[in-house]
Amino acid sequence: MEGVPDGSDSDRERLVSSLARVGELGREDRDAIRNLPLVSRDLAKGVDLVRVGERTSQCCFVLDGFLCRYRMLLDGKRQILSLHMPGDLPDLECIHRDAADFSLGTLTPSRVGLIPHRALVDLISANRRIGAVLWRYTLIETAILREWTIGLGRRLAFERCAHLLCELTARMRQAGLATDGSYQLPVTQTDLGDILGLSTIHVNRVLRDLRMAGLAELRGGTVTVLDWQGLVDTSEFDGTYLRLHQPTGSRVQVPIS
Missing domain, CATH: 2.60.120.10 (Jelly Rolls)
Structure with missing residues (x-):
């Protein structure tokens, strides 16, 4: 180091x-x-x-x-x-x-x-x-951590991945690291599998399904949200658990339902 x-x-x-x-x-x-x-x-x-x-x-x-x-x-x-x-x-x-x-x-x-x-x-x-x-x-x-536990225990793989992308989108935008629903996520499908409790093959399939459904895509380390409301509805995402604080006068708009 x-x-x-x-x-x-x-x-x-x-x-x-x-x-x-x-x-x-x-x-x-x-x-x-x-x-x-x-x-x-x-x-x-x-x-x-x-x-x-x-x-x-x-x-x-x-x-x-x-x-x-x-x-x-x-x-x-x-x-x-x-x-x-x-x-x-x-x-x-x-x-x-x-x-x-x-x-x-x-x-x-x-x-x-x-x-x-x-x-x-x-x-x-x-x-x-x-x-x-x-x-x-x-x-x-x-x-x-509680939301991730709920996802691992009760959400289907498609919903689980959609919820993770909703959360990351909210967090990245609040941190000023996303533009127009697009942000860098340079992690591997193995990493995503170890988050979601899925095999790499299953992760690949879920990402393909999200893209084909017109909801989101992960390509070359970049996430692009194609349909925010659709992603929210699919995963039943309610971002109030993030409790993100907006300082007075802040122009950052976090997409939390």
């Missing part, structure tokens, strides 16, 4: 913007977040930042690329538990854990900012509003 001694001002501004999407932050709150120690690192694809059973001392803020939390079974099968894009804090809960119960790795070449647990604990102790925003963030992560 290549490291930069101190993250740039733009990296810190991205952290401020990310948390401001979760809850209201005043000027003093924003300044306190900007003062957090943050070290940026460039990572290759397939690098683990956290492994099951490890005790960690720093949290990860995704600056570029895609990461996932996952678990490996003894037979080598992988279940992806969550997908993380720029603006996410995928291991925030580790602040209060003696050992991680998941692994966190890169799905693509990525850049992350690392923040010491001690600095975050001190910030939360000194600033109740920031503490509430971070708590709200973990609640959103838990709500996403």
